Amino acid sequence: MLEIFKVKTSQKVELVDITSLLNKVINDTGINEGIIIVYTPHTTAALTINEGADPDVKADILNEINKIIPFDDNYRHFEGNSAAHIKSSLFGVSETIIIENGRMLLGRWQKIYFCEFDGPRTREVFIKVIKG
Numbered sequence: 001m002l003e004i005f006k007v008k009t010s011q012k013v014e015l016v017d018i019t020s021l022l023n024k025v026i027n028d029t030g031i032n033e034g035i036i037i038v039y040t041p042h043t044t045a046a047l048t049i050n051e052g053a054d055p056d057v058k059a060d061i062l063n064e065i066n067k068i069i070p071f072d073d074n075y076r077h078f079e080g081n082s083a084a085h086i087k088s089s090l091f092g093v094s095e096t097i098i099i100e101n102g103r104m105l106l107g108r109w110q111k112i113y114f115c116e117f118d119g120p121r122t123r124e125v126f127i128k129v130i131k132g
């Protein structure tokens with residue numbers, strides 16, 4: 001079964017924690033063992049897994065990525081959002097997580113983030129839970 005979720009972002013560049021949303025999808029399937037595939041069909045957004053305990057980690061990731069990939073750098077792309085395209089490719093648009101005992105096998109401090117790089121926008125996240 002395919003689940004499609006909308007994620008509404010409010011900043012130009014932002015990390016949105018979608019972990020609880022994914023947990024709810026897994027609970028609704030009743031699947032105890034398997035994998036969850038999370039995918040976002042956008043060229044200026046991404047997904048990543050990182051620390052969720054200290055919000056400063058999120059802030060540091062965004063500060064540094066904005067320095068590494070500046071918003072303006074004589075890019076050729078006419079839309080003016082090349083930085084967002086590059087960030088999307090660096091982070092990647094999907095994550096696959098093992099499900100064991102009805103829960104994602106995440107590390108203690110890990111959260112799953114939707115990465116907005118050209119917001120604010122309403123985005124889509126595709127989710128597939130596979131038993132196995």
Ligand code: ZN
Pocket residue numbers: 077079080081082085
């Ligand atoms: Zn573009």
